[in-house]
Amino acid sequence: MNGYPAVMFIAPRKSSGFTLVEMAMVLMIIGLLLGGLVPTISAQMETQHMGETRRQMNDIKDALTGFAVINGRLPCPSDGTAVTGSELVTGSGVAAVCTLTSANAARGVLPWATLGVSETDAWGRRFTYRITADFADGADGTAAPACSVAVGVSFQLCSSANLDVKATSGGSNVAAAVPAVVVSHGKNGLGAYPAGGGAQIAVVTADESENANDNNTFVSKENSSDFDDLVVWLSPNILANRMVTAGRLP
Numbered sequence: 001m002n003g004y005p006a007v008m009f010i011a012p013r014k015s016s017g018f019t020l021v022e023m024a025m026v027l028m029i030i031g032l033l034l035g036g037l038v039p040t041i042s043a044q045m046e047t048q049h050m051g052e053t054r055r056q057m058n059d060i061k062d063a064l065t066g067f068a069v070i071n072g073r074l075p076c077p078s079d080g081t082a083v084t085g086s087e088l089v090t091g092s093g094v095a096a097v098c099t100l101t102s103a104n105a106a107r108g109v110l111p112w113a114t115l116g117v118s119e120t121d122a123w124g125r126r127f128t129y130r131i132t133a134d135f136a137d138g139a140d141g142t143a144a145p146a147c148s149v150a151v152g153v154s155f156q157l158c159s160s161a162n163l164d165v166k167a168t169s170g171g172s173n174v175a176a177a178v179p180a181v182v183v184s185h186g187k188n189g190l191g192a193y194p195a196g197g198g199a200q201i202a203v204v205t206a207d208e209s210e211n212a213n214d215n216n217t218f219v220s221k222e223n224s225s226d227f228d229d230l231v232v233w234l235s236p237n238i239l240a241n242r243m244v245t246a247g248r249l250p
Contacts, residue, residue, distance in 0.1 A: 046187060049122035050230070053184045056118055057232045060127065060182055063115040064234060069246045073154035074136040074180055074234075075115065077108030077129045080193030080200060084119065092197065093119060098136045106133045107214045109193050110182060121184040121230075125192035125201075128183040128211065130218075132161040135179040150249050155179070157240055157249055165218045165233055169206040174220050178233040181218050183211045186228030 068074050075095035082092035093113030098106060110127040112119045120126055134141070135155045143149045147158030161179040166172065185192035190203035191212025203212050205226045207219045220231035243249040 049187070052122040053230055056121060057127075057182055057184065057230060060110060060115070060117055061232055061234060063117050064180060064182075065239060065242050067115060068135075068239060069242055069248060072150075072152045072248055073138055074131050075111050076131065076136050077106065078111040078114070080109040080126060080128075081197055083197035084195065098131070098133050098138070106131050106136070120195045123184075123187055123189060124195045125185060125189045126195065128185065128192065129180070130163060130214070130216075131180045132163055132178075134159060135161060148250055153243070153248055157244075161236055163216050163218065163233070165220050165231060166210070167219070167221055169210050169217075169219055171219075175233055175235075177236060179236055179239060180234045182232050183218065184230040185211065186223070186230060188228055191229075 064074060076098035078093050078095060079091060084092055093111055095111035095114040096108065107130055108128075110117070110129040112127075137154050139154060140149050140151055141147075141154060141156035141159055143156075147156050149156060161177045163178045163181050164173055165175040165178065165181065167174055183191075185201070185203075185208070189201050190205070190208050192201050193199075194201065200212065203209050207221065207227045208229055210217050210219045211229050211231065218231055218233075219227075219229070221227060240249065
């Protein structure tokens with residue numbers, strides 16, 4: 001020992017944190033993982049929206065049939081542009097009054113307030129609704145040679161509807177001579193009336209135009225890049241059967 005105090009050398013510790021390079025790599029990996037999940041989550045949400053809307057439309061069909069059984073007619077459409085909450089002023093969600101000569105009264109949106117169903121589909125837009133006018137005019141049906149008239153019922157067993165559902169615009173019929181059609185205009189909403197009221201959303205594709213142009217022809221087919229509408233209709237046979245079972249038709 002030379003009399004000097006011993007000196008201890010301690011090696012510096014290595015930092016236990018991430019370097020900037022390592023953090024950048026971690027963030028890149030997380031970004032890649034999230035990027036792969038976003039389409040999956042989006043697809044799942046669309047599947048849920050479609051499922052929810054289909055359930056709503058099945059409930060709507062039941063509500064329409066129930067209305068017919070009670071009232072002897074189908075409800076007329078409501079004004080698609082009417083502002084929500086203005087039932088006492090503009091009849092928002094309330095069925096209009098149809099006559100055989102009021103063609104425009106057979107066009108519009110589902111009268112959700114009258115039927116007690118949802119105003120909008122899962123994408124937040126109103127359901128388009130169209131009827132054959134003489135199934136909703138409120139007058140006793142016209143007698144045909146082999147068809148008796150039931151008092152208080154707008155349509156009869158011999159009544160003929162005038163709405164057709166096709167596989168494509170100008171294509172073959174999926175369903176012919178149906179009394180009522182309900183349309184959800186899907187994710188893109190083209191042809192729909194927005195929630196809360198306002199102007200109809202413009203539509204340009206041929207098949208989707210058929211579901212928004214106020215004529216008697218509709219299109220129902222598998223979804224594609226230019227078609228995402230959901231369409232349901234009342235079967236005239238099922239409607240007549242329910243009316244007979246309820247004692248409203250002979």
